[in-house]
Amino acid sequence: MKLFISKLILGLCLLSAPFIFAQDLKSQFQVKGNCEMCKERIETTAKMAGAKAARYSVDSQTLTLETEGNTSTDEILKKVAEAGHDNEKFKASDEVYQSLPDCCHYERTLQPSNASTSAVVQKSKANNEFYVKGNCASCKARIEKAAKDAGANSAEWSAEKQSVVLDFDASKTSADKILKKIADVGHDNEKYTSTDSVYNGLPSCCLYDRNVALGEKGPNVHFEEENHQESNTSADNQNHGNHEKNIEEVKLSASKASTSLSKKDAGLVFNIDKKELLKAACCNLSESFETNATVDVSFSNAVTGTKQLKMLGLDQKYTSLTKELLPEIRGLASAYGLNFIPGRWIESIQLTKGGSTVTNGYESITGQINTELLKNAKTPETSLNLFSDFNGRAEANITSVSPINEKWSQTFLLHGNGTFGNTDMNDDGFLDRPKGTQINAAYLLNYNDLEKSGFGSHFGINFVKDNRTAGQTDFDKRLAQDKQSAYGVGIDISRFQVWNKTGYVFKGKPYQSIGWMNQYVYLQQDSFFGLRNYSGKQNTFYSNLIFESIIGNTNHKYKAGASFMYDGYDETYLTTPYKRNEIVPGAFAEYTLTGLKYTLVAGARVDFHNLAGTQFTPRLNFKYDFTPQTILRLSAGRGFRTASVFAENQQYFASNRTIQIIQNGGDIYGLKPEIAWNYGASLQQEFKLFGRKSSIVADFFRTDFQDQVMVDLDRSPQQLVFYNLEGKSFANSLQVQWDFMPVKNFEVKVAYKYYDVQADYLDGRREIPFMAKNRGFVNLAYSTNKSEKGGFWSFDTTVNWVGKQRLPNTSSNPSEFQLPGYSESYAILNAQISRNFNKKLRAYVGGENLTSYYQKNAIVDFKNPFGNYFDGGIIYAPIMKANVYVGLDVTF
Incomplete structure (x- = not known):
């Protein structure tokens, strides 16, 4: 199957090449016009002057031409001016302009417009x-x-x-x-x-x-x-002569949308900026998607309180999570890594659904989420954020971004949080979220001399120390686990990162560059769950060298390079050690073709994994603009990854399930790597509604696993079994989202998602647990007009509706410890009100889960945590009732 698909992708590229290369390249020019009559006149004149094709946009005031042979665009633009339309090369005569119908009298004095800022x-x-x-x-x-x-x-x-x-x-x-x-x-x-x-x-x-x-x-x-x-100044008189x-x-x-779908990218890429992150509490990356319909956020454990992301109906581990385009949340960081990127540190997020570029690695299956840290400032800026909720959580963030001189700038990032007091809203004797503290510090140094020397560089260093305690409210971490009757959980994590990205742009060739990225990560985790211990160390070195240039002109771009990944794992579960070293050199190439209405990105990479063997990863993205407002995208690609079965499934450690690995001859826990193909199609349609921009995006993705490590919770409520897939495993994802603005400053997002995720387990095909087939999403955002001092109010509300989910089989338990086969559906309401007093001061108050819906049976047999039926890993809904928070942002 994989050989057939690879050949199919290659064949499509080859078959389309003659047609694509035969197309003439586009040229775009500024031309003044005012209405549909202008559009018809401009396009007709251009074609009569020799243009093969001409498309004029009244909205953007641009004329896109397709020419062939020796046809001169200057001659075409001259004819357009003679027809009455000023353009960047020629100006219409006053006599011809005045003879145009009244509706065609455009503004002849150029005015500015810029949608790249919201200031x-x-x-x-x-x-x-x-x-x-x-x-x-x-x-x-x-x-x-x-x-x-x-x-x-x-x-x-x-x-x-x-x-x-x-x-x-x-x-x-x-x-x-x-x-x-x-x-x-x-x-x-x-x-x-x-x-x-x-x-x-x-x-x-x-x-x-x-x-x-x-x-x-x-x-x-x-x-x-x-x-x-006003009267002229002396300087004005000197430079420009006397005049009024x-x-x-x-x-x-x-107004720039806080979340926007990139129209230039061949893939389905959403850009999320700081404005979107301010709509909710957003204390860390796991909470950065509360107001986003593409990513599903859920609690994965009633004892540790961690959150996980899901995309296209599959777990977070199948999405490539990067920071500054470097691998970030993977391996031992899978369970808690989202907590290590504070929300106030984030400058922007790029979210790609489906196949992403091969230049960033082979692990992406359902997409990529890349986080960019704060590092751009024209003037020194220091900000303080203070946050606290009414259930004992507090945090502080200090960010400072400043230019050192013309070429150098630096960023200091400091974060600290703590959860204090016992939160037990359902009165089961267990903490609803762990207590503990985190200290997180980073320093970034940037060098930019692209214009003179062609060099630019970015350096970063980050240290995290996170300590958490959970379990029963009367557990005392100062006592040994076997010296007390209370059930406790302790998690201590230390992580150190250092990275560098250096690039060079060739003199006289702004389209040609070379970049080299390097990163080293050390992570250590020591933890216990009741009487079972888990510890691990991970050393990772990553290097990626990328060369980018063109073939003839910038309509034909290519990237090529080589990468190297080393992962050293040393884990211990109970008393059994698990050690492995993964060494992966690789090479890749990617070609981008830009035509008048289309963009094609075709790439492939080959990686030589010392344990998983040689892996070939092709990916293809294609975008076709039927009109500037109607865009079709297609994608297909392959991804593979090695599963860290212990680190990725720690949410099930808070139970008395015994772990069994059914080995299948692989070299990683005796298991083979995971390999999947992803295919997708999306249609983006923009239109005017209520006189304002509106858009509908519909996308469908399917993921087919060739190999997969199955996590089986159904064989027995007392077992957690890992084994390789024998049969089929697939995920179908359909999403339709409608964004519109019924009145000024009032944004509305409505989305519906349908998932069909099934797999062949050892005892037959079943739906994957904890995945609702139907989901609904509504986000309302309103802000008042800014005052003269820059003050305004913002109101944000998000409703997430989650349909029923299949739950693991507990039928062999005693009746009082059995759960239904499916959960009930529920809705969650989050809201926030913020007040910007000026550009320097902002205060906000908000609430999470204001409907106070929570899972009442979050822990099975909570009265006997050391018994056979205790299980804190069957989570399908929030475990905390309504939570109110307040915050303050001050900029210096």
């Missing part, structure tokens, strides 16, 4: 200040250098204002010449638009939002203009 920009536009698009410090250096190369005495670009202030001698150069040079290096401005090839060749951090073009006034971009008369100076104040309010 309110105050702009005083004098003759020496011009709108220029950019995204980061690297853009700033590039823009200012280009301006000086074109003759400017000085240039100062502002990312916040999206403008450059120029000082130049009008006898030696001109603003037009300078802005033309800025466009030539990749930055659109009010006079000129960069070519697609140059823009696409910029580093990924510099790819600003081109969807909102200069001059666009979309539903989420509002302009307020005031004209003031009109200062135009523009208030630009650009």
